[in-house]
């Protein structure tokens with residue numbers, strides 16, 4: 210703890226001039242959480258002996274994967290030139306799927322620390338977050354982190370940063386979140402550079418909700434940024450969008466453990482507890498006001514995050530279906546961006562079609578289902594949202610390929626994104642080749658420094674969601690970074706490829722693909738299923754089709770599986786046992802028409818890689 214750490218100011222009565230609200234924005238792994246840890250230590254809000262790495266990443270999964278999913282706010286005391294200040298730091302996630310969380314956090318701040326790894330330089334999310342911060346009119350403090358690393362080249366990257374945001378390379382602070390070097394100077398700069406919050410203390414209370422989190426013991430904890438007026442415990446508050454009123458059971462600040470206070474005044478960042486149980490009642494972006502003396506206009510809100518990627522989630526053991534429903538209900542309490550509705554599949558039984566912000570979000574949800582709820586689940590291939598117009602001019606929104614209209618299709622439109630890829634210039638050729646193979650259109654290229662290039666492409670989202678990032682990383686030895694934002698829709702020559710077993714469609718394998726890639730998908734899936742499905746007592750054709758047209762075919766040859774063949778003796782009990790065992794096995798079989806398919810075969814076929822790996826090799 211530094212001598213500069215000081216006694217905390219009372220949040221209900223702090224002069225806004227003494228408050229600084231800031232966040233740290235950075236590319237994934239550039240060291241936000243580690244820097245935040247040092248700040249907690251230096252300001253004395255966390256005792257040395259209580260310190261653990263990534264203090265603010267509370268979820269186990271966050272700590273294990275080393276990524277931040279939910280943003281958190283912390284109040285820290287700091288003294289500069291004899292004056293005491295309260296610094297509210299809002300930690301933000303850096304991954305592209307969670308951009309919407311970043312933009313909420315930004316709206317609660319007046320300034321941002323732009324943190325860049327001194328051994329890596331500017332990456333795609335550095336840029337994306339910087340643009341978001343600039344859109345929100347935030348004061349930017351450029352900082353190079355990890356200067357303790359032998360590979361650090363602070364002079365080079367200070368110049369790169371200065372070039373990007375203007376100003377002199379000397380203005381770029383140099384710190385190490387690991388050793389703590391320079392962190393006190395950084396806190397001073399936060400006080401000096403970031404403007405104090407503005408608001409009207411005598412106006413009716415207005416607070417903006419920038420996050421709400423479900424806590425099993427306390428119900429929903431709502432994080433707010435006070436703009437005008439004051440909120441105090443036991444006050445009746447109103448949510449301006451729904452007009453719902455609640456009593457404030459507790460109000461306080463995180464420092465970083467929750468600490469109840471006598472209230473929150475202008476410019477403060479803190480939390481509210483009203484005893485509601487569902488995060489949807491405490492909607493992010495909504496304005497909290499006083500129910501007796503309500504404000505007339507709400508603060509500008511956020512747009513709801515829109516699910517971009519859909520996938521079917523099925524329990525491997527069908528009897529787990531009710532547990533899966535319950536688990537999703539519980540996750541939804543803390544993850545407002547998760548969407549789901551029941552669906553059934555011939556191959557997989559009862560499950561849910563879920564909407565996610567992106568692939569990482571999908572992975573995190575499935576991992577939480579497995580880890581926190583002990584469920585074994587299978588996910589179907591992720592799909593984006595297609596708008597299909599049929600010949601009679603009606604439009605259908607398709608999030609599941611098996612819902613693709615069967616009749617004549619007039620046009621199909623797919624979501625597209627503006628993708629920005631940052632990489633050393635030696636990789637430009639291979640990156641362009643990859644983007645081209647994914648139907649990308651080059652928008653332009655910018656040199657950020659002598660050897661770092663930003664390549665911009667317009668690409669179909671459907672081409673990015675599967676394994677694009679993996680391919681990008683492996684083709685560039687891990688040096689490329691990617692960020693993308695929605696850029697509307699485009700019409701494309703897309704078709705649905707069905708997979709048929711003995712003429713019966715297997716819904717879980719239908720896919721919407723570009724016509725040029727339909728054949729490759731058909732060949733791959735038919736070959737894969739031929740390998741995985743055991744022989745039956747009759748020959749089974751495995752076909753891929755577009756509508757009624759067969760584009761690929763394999764066949765599984767007939768074989769009579771005689772389980773009794775092993776029993777040469779006449780031991781009837783042994784025979785019976787074998788027959789019993791066969792019956793057990795059959796329970797786990799799915800019937801597609803007359804064909805018996807073990808559930809494992811479907812699962813193995815689904816978890817195989819997509820057609821592209823084979824094609825791109």
Ligand SMILES: Nc1nc2c(ncn2[C@@H]2O[C@H](COP(=O)(O)OP(=O)(O)OP(=O)(O)O)[C@@H](O)[C@H]2O)c(=O)[nH]1
Nearest residue numbers: 238239240241242243275276277303355385386387
């Ligand atoms: N040598 C060195 N390593 C650091 C420093 N700061 C962070 N690291 C390491 O860099 C890695 C990423 O740090 P994090 O703090 O988890 O990064 P982050 O930006 O919070 O990552 P997300 O939460 O995923 O956005 C970890 O392995 C840290 O130990 C530093 O100053 N020096």
